[in-house]
Amino acid sequence: MSPEMVLFEENSSTRKVILNRPEKLNCLNNQMIFQMLNNFKAYEKDPSVKLVLLKGNGKSFCVGGDVTATSNAIIATGHWSFVADVYRKLLTLDYLLATYNKPLVALINGIVMGAGAGLTMHTKFRVVTENTVFAMPETSIGLFPDAGASHFFSRLPGYFGEYLGLTGAQLDGTEMLASGLATHFILSKDLVSLENALHVVDSSDVSAISEIINKFVHQLGIKQDSAYRRLEIINECFSRETVEEILSSLESFAAKKAEKWIIKAINLMKSASPTSLKLSLRSIREGRMQKLEQCLAREFKFMCHCFRRTVNDDFYEGVRAMLIDKDRKPKWQPPKLELVSEEMVNQYYSKVYNDYNDDWESLQLPVRPNLSFSLESKL
Template sequence: INRGVRWDCLLKEFCPLDQMSSNTGKDVLLERVGNAGVITLNRPKILNALSLDMIRQIYPQLKKWEKDSETDIVIIKGTGDRAFCAGGDIRSLADAGKVGDPLTQDLFREEYTLNNAIGTFKKPYVALISGITMGAGFGLSVHGQFRVATEKTLFAMPETAIGLFPDVGGGYFLPRLQGKLGLFLALTGFRLRGRDVQRAGVATHFVESEKVLQKEYQLITIPAIICTGLTILCWWPCLSCRLFKASSVEEILENLQKDGSAFAQKQLETLAKMSPTSLKLTFRQMQMGAGMSLQEVFVMEYRLSQACMRGSDFYEGVRAVIIDKDQNPKWKPSTLAEVTEQLVEESFRSLGDRDLRL
């Protein structure tokens, strides 16, 4: 951390900034507060969901702050106490895909480009991930240096339930968690809460929300915490590591069936609800991503995103979970056995001139 950050200025100026946040109609606020660049996701009614327009505002400002000698640190947070960012607008994405709208290309391309900019940012980047942090919220936070969770944090990557895969760099970050924890989270969409978010390695720090959020998120407390060099606790039930150590999704199911514990039975029930295609794509994504650079992962995930847009499960997942809410998707193919190796291979194939360029 640059010890020259003017935290006294930050403290004095931060309260007026948040008062302005509550009075503006802008979806994202980009402000200089002392020597800090502050990004505020400002859509509390829809859990600060990320849109393409917001991405197009954040990215150039982030690049500008990176070069600005008077900006020493960037902080990103969400308005309200319910969510940091609960994801993207998948309903609009599904609507666009049905009519061939280029949003299905532009959103993924520009979001991954922003995620990469965060992952390569040359200054301290602090994400306050209090509240719901899923999907796009994962991409806006985990690739930065510091992620601060509170007891209100709820983290998950539930994409296999809607016919997608844990993208926004999930193929890079998740395989690097302890043991098979990342694979477990990727396949099941398991929800981590509070301190467990740090214990799992998703957050780098944990702070009680009253110490971070009172008096308009007193960010002055965070540098002191970060500079103490808190150690991430190495903790997680070994069950996920043992049961998810396998060479295929089918082998994982066999492990769970043989185990017979309440934990195993719960995971079997969960996986049975997920898109079989998404499960196989995600398993391969985790395998490949473990040996790739962050940039290589984004290229791979862009290919996967376009394969999902060409398929049917994403649209059916959005219908079942978001639109009709019957929670009863009709996946095609409907079983793991029907998801062929050819289908999986084709989903990872180069798009040629349409590949993501970083």
């Protein structure tokens, strides 16, 4: 593997971390995760570093983790524990960024999904452009919104987080700003100028950094047909207790007025893994009452159960249907929402055992001096 899949640049008191795997849309692999974890730790300890920028080369910021390689590796070796340990490192990296003691500026120009959202949603400054496309479409491949999504989704206005998590719907930059997922919106043509302006920062003063970014802010309203403009309908539907009730409520609204976003939400949910939908809803609801470190630990346990097929093969089937064979016809187990029992969902909370039926270590995050991540405090 080339050591240049992540570039690390120094410029005075600023450090720049650049995802550099554009041919793979900057999807993360183990080497990239380990490199970033090591360098971010070093930057935090270096008193000469005042600010860190995070960006991606190419048309995508980061489409997530390399789930195809993950699935193939487990199938080929018959062991899931190695990739679970890589995932452990990824969540540790997310937590490091969430509790970082120096300002982080994420320049999110292009697609950001999954693990890419995990890298950016935990930063102090989240700058988006007209090219930004955000989504957490994990339910479409038999997984659930992770990398801390149960924490940051649960803190969005109303039940907008449940809407995003269950449907995997896409947002543009203006919608991210309106909902609080982004802190600033600028035009992509101004990104280089913004970077140059930030290069001369010689302190970690948040207000000074914010003042620099604000000079490039562009005012652009959200689209008229944006789902975010229909938050009252989203709140009424996605506040329901069960996935079945949410879907039924959406279908009732669609029967009255077939708005495009409602039809799309219904179709996305109906094509997703029924088990993933129920697990995702419970995860986001629990996230409202939990700190980030609790959310990450729970998501790690869930993912281990997905990798080891504790409940079903939906992860492997989802990757096959959506990313490998691309027939887009996954055969979920079970195939219908009403067949996914509460007992099945409860299994994701059970103790994890490794390939040799030994106890598997849960996610142990390092003690950090900074307060745990709070989306509200970073807006």
